Amino acid sequence: MSTAVEVDDLSFAHTAADLPALGRVSFRVPAGESVALLGPSGAGKTTLLALLDGRLQGWSGRVSVLGAPLDPDRPPPSVRRPDTGFVFQEFALVERSSVLRNVLNGRLGRMSPLRALMGSPTKHDLEIARTALADCGIADLAERRVDSLSGGQRQRVVIARCLAQEPRLILADEPVSNLDPARAGEILALLAGAAQARGATALFSSHQPDLARRFAQRIIGIRGGRIAFDVPTSELNEDATAELYREVEPIPGIGLRAVS
Amino acid sequence: MAFRGFGGFTTSGLIAAAILWSFATTDVELSRLMSAGPRIADFLGRMFPPDPTVMAEIKKGSAETLRIAILGTLGAVILSVPLGILASETMVSPAVFRPIRTLLAFIRAIPLILVAMLMVGAVGLGPLPGIIAVAFHATGMLAKFYAEAIDGVSRAPIAALESAGAGPLVRLRYAIWPQMAPVVARDTIFRFELNLRESLILGIVGAGGIGFYIQTYVRSFQYDKAASVTIAVVVMVIAIEAINVALRRRFA
Numbered sequence: 001m002s003t004a005v006e007v008d009d010l011s012f013a014h015t016a017a018d019l020p021a022l023g024r025v026s027f028r029v030p031a032g033e034s035v036a037l038l039g040p041s042g043a044g045k046t047t048l049l050a051l052l053d054g055r056l057q058g059w060s061g062r063v064s065v066l067g068a069p070l071d072p073d074r075p076p077p078s079v080r081r082p083d084t085g086f087v088f089q090e091f092a093l094v095e096r097s098s099v100l101r102n103v104l105n106g107r108l109g110r111m112s113p114l115r116a117l118m119g120s121p122t123k124h125d126l127e128i129a130r131t132a133l134a135d136c137g138i139a140d141l142a143e144r145r146v147d148s149l150s151g152g153q154r155q156r157v158v159i160a161r162c163l164a165q166e167p168r169l170i171l172a173d174e175p176v177s178n179l180d181p182a183r184a185g186e187i188l189a190l191l192a193g194a195a196q197a198r199g200a201t202a203l204f205s206s207h208q209p210d211l212a213r214r215f216a217q218r219i220i221g222i223r224g225g226r227i228a229f230d231v232p233t234s235e236l237n238e239d240a241t242a243e244l245y246r247e248v249e250p251i252p253g254i255g256l257r258a259v260s
Numbered sequence: 261m262a263f264r265g266f267g268g269f270t271t272s273g274l275i276a277a278a279i280l281w282s283f284a285t286t287d288v289e290l291s292r293l294m295s296a297g298p299r300i301a302d303f304l305g306r307m308f309p310p311d312p313t314v315m316a317e318i319k320k321g322s323a324e325t326l327r328i329a330i331l332g333t334l335g336a337v338i339l340s341v342p343l344g345i346l347a348s349e350t351m352v353s354p355a356v357f358r359p360i361r362t363l364l365a366f367i368r369a370i371p372l373i374l375v376a377m378l379m380v381g382a383v384g385l386g387p388l389p390g391i392i393a394v395a396f397h398a399t400g401m402l403a404k405f406y407a408e409a410i411d412g413v414s415r416a417p418i419a420a421l422e423s424a425g426a427g428p429l430v431r432l433r434y435a436i437w438p439q440m441a442p443v444v445a446r447d448t449i450f451r452f453e454l455n456l457r458e459s460l461i462l463g464i465v466g467a468g469g470i471g472f473y474i475q476t477y478v479r480s481f482q483y484d485k486a487a488s489v490t491i492a493v494v495v496m497v498i499a500i501e502a503i504n505v506a507l508r509r510r511f512a
Binding site: 053054055075078079080081082084085086088090091092093094095096097101105106107108109110113116117119161165 | 417419422423427429430442
């Protein structure tokens, strides 16, 4: 089986970026697997996911995403970016645009720049966007403006935008932290199901152990920017989980700030 | 809060002193105001009934005022796009936006009528000095508004489009512009309304428009005609405001 994500001895400390640091992180995710990053706020989950998405520079170590190495000093070329989809914790939707427009925004990297600028998606693009909307159960909201939606509906739009991108790797940053427990289960089931149906690898972060356990095949515990454990879900034990949430000690020599 | 304690006492004293100073040194002759009753009545009497024969002048003057406002606003928009970018905190460094903002504050501080007088001196009578004056004066406010519109754009959707593989122009079109467009449209319409109101009086200093007729009729004691023009101005201002309120609602 090929490897979707390969991280070797990754360290990152960037005080200006206002993000938690990472220290000597190594792990590997085979293609098609669903993995949860579990840890308290400020553990470095967002940092790690944004870094894998090619949005952070200035790290050290070796990182490979979908078979291609990331450059620690510059973002990946835009042709590679659509292959990695990101579900943003803060949604990052264009509030004044329609739901369909926002989902089509996920297609922009798959279109020629000229077609994207002209604002004329092909039938194929529209079909994929409509399918993503239907898969997320929001086909009837297509023409609504995002600023008229509830938090749960927005979360579905963000996932639909990510699916419309047709990513081979889905990175989801706390995709359910804004939702009540019932909704959270629903949305994670949707995300995990859609990833599986598309044969995509999924890496999602969560601070809730029970949700991580239900939807991931494997769980990586992160604490203070370091990997605390990396186990198949069936082997996750309560003590290790409890240990994750003890008070965080900063990595020596690095100014660690707790930012969710 | 401001009027409590010693500080409040000092403030009250300063305000009282300012009022007394103004009265004492301005020669306000209350007796003259008392005896002016009949003369004011006479003056109003001469304005009434307004002379309706000046419709042609009113049409010509308002059309010119409208043109001054339209072209002046266009000039202000053209100047405000680059200046707005240069005055934005998120686009350029403080070394650039601070002096540009100070410059814009200076421009805002110069009254339109003063700019118009200077422009009449520089390019002669007619609508041209009016247009230049409006464009210059309005830029002080519009460029500041544009800078605020740029700075108000949320960064997250831009990062999301970048993550999806969209290039800079595509991000501008789908993440930045949709956030800015309604603000820019609203601010521009608002500034156009102000330009139209303010340019109504530009004719008084010879910078074109309907104000020219008010000035001419008052100077030649044709108060009934001046009254007609004044009514036309009031009607125009109310109409502009009504149209503007309707337009702004569309960009909510």
